[in-house]
Every structure is written in C-alpha cells, then in structure tokens.
Amino acid sequence: MAVTLAQAINQALKDAMSDDERVLMFGEDVGRLGGVFRVTDGLQEMFGEGRCYDTPLAESGIVGTAIGLAMYGYRPIAEMQFDGFTYPAFEQIVSHLAKMPNRSRGTVKLPVTIRIPYGGGIGAVEHHSESPESYWVHTQGLKVLTPGTPEDGYSMMRAAISSDDPVVFLEPKRRYWMKSDVELPVETEPATQAVVRREGTDASLFCYGPMVRTALEAADAAADEGWYLEVVDLRSLAPLDTPAILASVQRTGRAIVVHEASRTLGMGAEVAARIQEGAFYHLEAPVLRATGFDTPYPPAKLEEYWLPDVDRILDCLERSLSY
Amino acid sequence: MGRTVTGVDSSDEGPPGDPHGWLPPDEPVSLLDPDGSYHEDPEHPLDLDDEQLRELYRLMVVTRKVDREAINLQRQGQLGVYASCLGQEAAQVASAYALGADDWIFPSYRELGAALVRQVDAAGLLHLYRGTWLSDHDPYAHNFALMSIPIGTQALHATGFAMGAKLDGASIVTLTYYGDGGTSEGDPHEAMTFAGVNDAPVVFFVQNNQYAISVPLDRQTAAPTLAHKAIGYGMPGLRCDGNDVLGTYAVTRRAVERARRGEGPAFIEAMTYRMEAHTTSDDPTRYRTKEEREEAAKTDPIARMKNFLTARDLYDDELEREIDEQAQELATYVRDGIYDADHGDPMELFEHVYVEPEGHFEDQAAQLRAELDSAGEGS
Ligand SMILES: Cc1ncc(C[n+]2csc(CCOP(=O)(O)OP(=O)(O)O)c2C)c(N)n1
Numbered sequence: 189m190a191v192t193l194a195q196a197i198n199q200a201l202k203d204a205m206s207d208d209e210r211v212l213m214f215g216e217d218v219g220r221l222g223g224v225f226r227v228t229d230g231l232q233e234m235f236g237e238g239r240c241y242d243t244p245l246a247e248s249g250i251v252g253t254a255i256g257l258a259m260y261g262y263r264p265i266a267e268m269q270f271d272g273f274t275y276p277a278f279e280q281i282v283s284h285l286a287k288m289p290n291r292s293r294g295t296v297k298l299p300v301t302i303r304i305p306y307g308g309g310i311g312a313v314e315h316h317s318e319s320p321e322s323y324w325v326h327t328q329g330l331k332v333l334t335p336g337t338p339e340d341g342y343s344m345m346r347a348a349i350s351s352d353d354p355v356v357f358l359e360p361k362r363r364y365w366m367k368s369d370v371e372l373p374v375e376t377e378p379a380t381q382a383v384v385r386r387e388g389t390d391a392s393l394f395c396y397g398p399m400v401r402t403a404l405e406a407a408d409a410a411a412d413e414g415w416y417l418e419v420v421d422l423r424s425l426a427p428l429d430t431p432a433i434l435a436s437v438q439r440t441g442r443a444i445v446v447h448e449a450s451r452t453l454g455m456g457a458e459v460a461a462r463i464q465e466g467a468f469y470h471l472e473a474p475v476l477r478a479t480g481f482d483t484p485y486p487p488a489k490l491e492e493y494w495l496p497d498v499d500r501i502l503d504c505l506e507r508s509l510s511y
Numbered sequence: 512m513g514r515t516v517t518g519v520d521s522s523d524e525g526p527p528g529d530p531h532g533w534l535p536p537d538e539p540v541s542l543l544d545p546d547g548s549y550h551e552d553p554e555h556p557l558d559l560d561d562e563q564l565r566e567l568y569r570l571m572v573v574t575r576k577v578d579r580e581a582i583n584l585q586r587q588g589q590l591g592v593y594a595s596c597l598g599q600e601a602a603q604v605a606s607a608y609a610l611g612a613d614d615w616i617f618p619s620y621r622e623l624g625a626a627l628v629r630q631v632d633a634a635g636l637l638h639l640y641r642g643t644w645l646s647d648h649d650p651y652a653h654n655f656a657l658m659s660i661p662i663g664t665q666a667l668h669a670t671g672f673a674m675g676a677k678l679d680g681a682s683i684v685t686l687t688y689y690g691d692g693g694t695s696e697g698d699p700h701e702a703m704t705f706a707g708v709n710d711a712p713v714v715f716f717v718q719n720n721q722y723a724i725s726v727p728l729d730r731q732t733a734a735p736t737l738a739h740k741a742i743g744y745g746m747p748g749l750r751c752d753g754n755d756v757l758g759t760y761a762v763t764r765r766a767v768e769r770a771r772r773g774e775g776p777a778f779i780e781a782m783t784y785r786m787e788a789h790t791t792s793d794d795p796t797r798y799r800t801k802e803e804r805e806e807a808a809k810t811d812p813i814a815r816m817k818n819f820l821t822a823r824d825l826y827d828d829e830l831e832r833e834i835d836e837q838a839q840e841l842a843t844y845v846r847d848g849i850y851d852a853d854h855g856d857p858m859e860l861f862e863h864v865y866v867e868p869e870g871h872f873e874d875q876a877a878q879l880r881a882e883l884d885s886a887g888e889g890s
Contacts (some may be wrong), residue, residue, distance in 0.1 A: 488642025489854035
C-alpha cells in the first residue's frame, strides 16, 4: 500500500493511542483541524477531546503542561506547529524537560515526545523552514530522532512514544507527502541506530531527515559517473551512532555530511569530529560538509540557492576525490 | 448610569472592586449599527469632519480591493501564501487612523489595512508573501514596523519603543496589533506587565476575529472577555465593535490621547470576524459552518459606513466612482509590482546578516558565487 510519511506518522499516533490510554496528543490546531499538515487527522474523533486536544496558542504552555502531565503519569505527545515557533518553549524544553530527570536522580521520568515539523523547501514565509536540530542535540537529556522514510516515520514514532526519555521528534515537512509501498504497522531498525540506505565504496554520505532522499539522488548521479557513494541515514542525532559512522568511513575512506541546517556547529561539525577522532588513519581526504549557509533561512524565492542539493553534494565529492 | 467605558480618563472613578474603572463595559462601544444608523455617545463624541468620514470609508474600500487582489495573486501562484484581512477593515483602518503622524505601529502579518493608512507601499509589503525578500519596506519611512509572524512577539517591541519615547520626552504613542490567539502567548503578557510598570505610552489593540486558525475563542480563554485581562496589568480594558469604524476610532483615539498625556497604556479588544480562511493555505470548512460565516457577513463594516454616509448626504455616485478608481489603481500597481517579480541577486543573502560581516562566511559566499557561475546565473 502506498503510504506517505504524514500518513505513517498519523498511523503511529493512532496505534500508540489505541495501545496505551496514557498517550495524549495536543498542540495548536491538532484537534478539530487535524493539524496544519493533517498529521493528527482523525485522532480527536477516535479518542475524544480528552486525549487529543487543541491548546491555547502558547508553546511554553504546551511543553510545560506536558511535563506536568508526564509527572502525573501520562505519556504526552506535544506538537510544535512549525520549527520556528518552538522557541517560546525553549525554556521548558531546555531547563526542565531535558534536565528534570537528572535533577531528580532518576526518580522523575518524563516520557514526553515533542513533534516538530522542520526544514525548508516548501516555499513558506519566514520561520516556517528552519532546522534547529543543533539546539536540541546540544541540550543534554534529550533524544533527537528524525525519520527519512515513511517506514521510519511509523516505526521511529512508535519508539519515541515508548521511550521513557524525552524525545524531540523532527519531521521533515517537505517529505510529508513522500510515499513508500509498505504495510503498516512496520518495525524498522532500532531508532537509535544509523542505517546504510545504499552501499558504496568511494565515499560516505552522512545525512538525515529531508536530506536522505537528496543524498540518494546524489548517489544515483555519482554512479552515472562511475563513483559509488555509500548513503548513511543517521536517523538518531542524539545519540549519534558513532560505530556505524566509523564503520562506513573505514569502508570508503571519504566522508561528506549533508544537512539543511547552517554549517557552523551543525551536525556536520560533530560527525566530522567523531570521524577524525575514531577513523583518522582511514581518511583519504578531509571530512566535507554540504549544508545550508551561515545566514538566516532565506525568503522562499531564494531557498533553492541556499539549500544543499545534488550539485552541492557532488561538488564536495569532487573536492574529496581531489585529495 | 451603569457600567460604561470610563476607564480611559485619569479622573475616572469606578465602582468598588474596580476603583480606576479599568474593567471593560458590558457591551462593546458601538456608534454605528449594522444597518448604518448612528447613535450618539456622550463619552465618545465624533471629532471627525466630513472629509475624514469619507476618508475612513475610502481606506476601507481600497483595503478590501487590494486584499482581494492579493488573494487572486496567490491563486495565480504569484504569492506563496496570504493572510487576508477581509471583514477586519474597520478595525484596522480606524485604529491606525486614530494615531498621530509620529506615532508608531507594530503589526502582525494581517495588517494590510493599517499599512495602507500609513501609505506603506502595498506591493512592497506583499513581497513578504511572495518570498522575494523577508520584508520590503522601510519601517522608519512610515513609522510602521516590520510585520511579525511569531505570534504576539511584536507587543514587546511596541512597549520598548514606547518606553524609549517616554525616556526621551518624545510625544510618541505606539500601537501594536495582535489577535485573540495572540493573547495566550507569553510575550504579550510580559509586554503588558512592562507597559503597566513603566506607564509606557502603548496601546495593545487586539482584533478578536473569533479564531486562531481553527481554534475558537472559547478554547483560547476562560475570561469573560479578553479586555478583562487588562486590569491585571494595571491598565484599562476597552472594548469596541471592531466592525464599526466610528466606534473603533473613538475608543482608540481616547486610548491614544490618554497615553500621550502620560497616563499609561491601554488594552483594546475590537470585536470582529475573520471572513476569509486563516490564510490561503487553510480550509475553514473543517471547523466552521457556512451559516456562521453568512451570519457574520451581515455585520460588514463597509456596508454600514456606506449607509451612514448616504444618510448624511456624504455619499454619491461621483464619490463611489472616485474611490473605485483609486482602489483599482492601487490594485493594478500591486499586481504590476508583484507579478513575476524577480528575486534579485542571490548573493544578497550574505549582505545584511551583519553590519561587519568580515570573517563570517567569505568562503561560503565564494561557494555560492561559484555555484551561480557554473549554473550561468546571477550578476
Ligand atoms: C509563536 C507562534 N506560534 C504559532 C504560530 C502559527 N500560527 C500562525 S497564525 C496562528 C493563529 C493566530 O491567531 P490570532 O492570534 O487570533 O490571529 P489571527 O491570525 O486570527 O489574526 C498560528 C497558531 C506562529 N505564527 N507563531
């Protein structure tokens, strides 16, 4: 059956709420409307206004009350309507969601999932296309997951909801309509593992979320030129699957990290650091980064110049091969 | 007299429990009925001459025309998205009109009407929605700040600006717009706290259009009215019929003048209705009925002002023609300015990030330059 990423996540939410009545879903416009991307479509009808509800327009309130509900014993899923509107909740996420379990020496568990549609490429106005993953990855105490396929959308969402740790679940919004032929429910690899999407010998492309498909397209294009790229979907940004990253570099000797987020202190910096720490002698070339620029996310008409694409990845490949 | 909207005057004394008269009136102030009949209110005398009355009408008609043009442009793929102000023309035009030339407006994304009062370039304004740039007007040229998309955040900027004006001894009042949904965010609450404590000359103008995307007012607040919140921050909570351009003008005018006299901030809840979808991306049939919308259409702000002007012999065919022509002219100007408008040189992405960009991203700018060259693009 053809399933989109949005449908797969929707099904995961439904199944999780059916299986466990402590699971709640709330946020702005998630109830009656079914969410601006329809990811929560039908949930209020199925589970009632008590378990799937529209909140007032207040992100700090959404996350802060999720923490209270979790302390009471629920397993809340909170939606941030867009990446760029998560910031009012920064305080609650960084100071409490991430830290309270540690503060309490483990007595308080916060099994909260924060769903955030993220990334660009949809021609939106400002604040609707951001890639804030580094903020969450740099906040100790959070798991950060991001699916790149509908299958993972289902399986990783189920894993996020079942996790007793707080999870920031980043949904690549430009891939919401991407389809896979799959029967749900489906269980993919454990959520914290990286997965090799395509094997290759000449260089490794490390990517996640919206860039998985772009990286695969780049690998196709490179193959036409006789270069075989290994595409590694990181899936989990915190924790990062270092053994899988190192193993891939040991096979190929070259590494390129691909993400939409701006380059400086993006995931590429961390991946590169781990590679030079753990696979220095396997490297044929410096680790390179195909990323967004260190400027604010551009207006819609300019995003094609800003976002990393197949060409930018192949440029990196050329530079890598030149060493 | 029962409870009236007395809270705007320093001399006011309210009933026990509300010694300053800061609680809102039971009914929103309204001077024009939906059919256009006018009733006098001694507390809100009309200080507008015939020309000004016509001007308010003209501004509303032009706003509606340009608003429609923007929707059409979106349908034709020329704008990525657009947030219409259909039905909210009176609330916006009247409140902006009540300000003095040196006063400042801090808008949200829906304030086309207020922008037109300020003579902000309408084509430029819509570049935000086309995505040619993130905004395209000079705030200092019109005392009209950049449209703010993160909900309610601009209320703090308006407050800070007003604090600055007060500190400087300048006779400037600021007015900030946000929606009923915006009253739930933290920032407007902090703004009202700061404004109250500092006696800042700022007016918080909330267009209560009944919805925040799909979420109706009763899911947004449990307060009797939004204006009831004001007293908690130490300022009067005022209410007006936001579809009545005269009532809205009168209430805003008093709040603005009070602030100018140094008597502090005020909060206004203008009752209106969002006649269009939230934005062109929204499907309101999922959460509200056709009947509800039709009912709201009966309170149209433009029709009632036209009736009022007609009854006063201030409206005739010639005026109608004149206004229609002006509206058409501006709509055409907007269309010409937006249609297939070029995004300009992508290298501009690096131009405005820092005043002193040295050391930040020369390598990345060079990379984009090379990408553009190899694609045969750019200057
Ligand atoms: C901080 C923040 N959260 C969420 C959004 C997404 N959003 C855009 S408009 C809107 C509803 C706003 O409703 P209201 O304040 O009543 O103003 P209206 O749009 O009706 O004029 C929402 C939730 C946003 N822009 N900013």
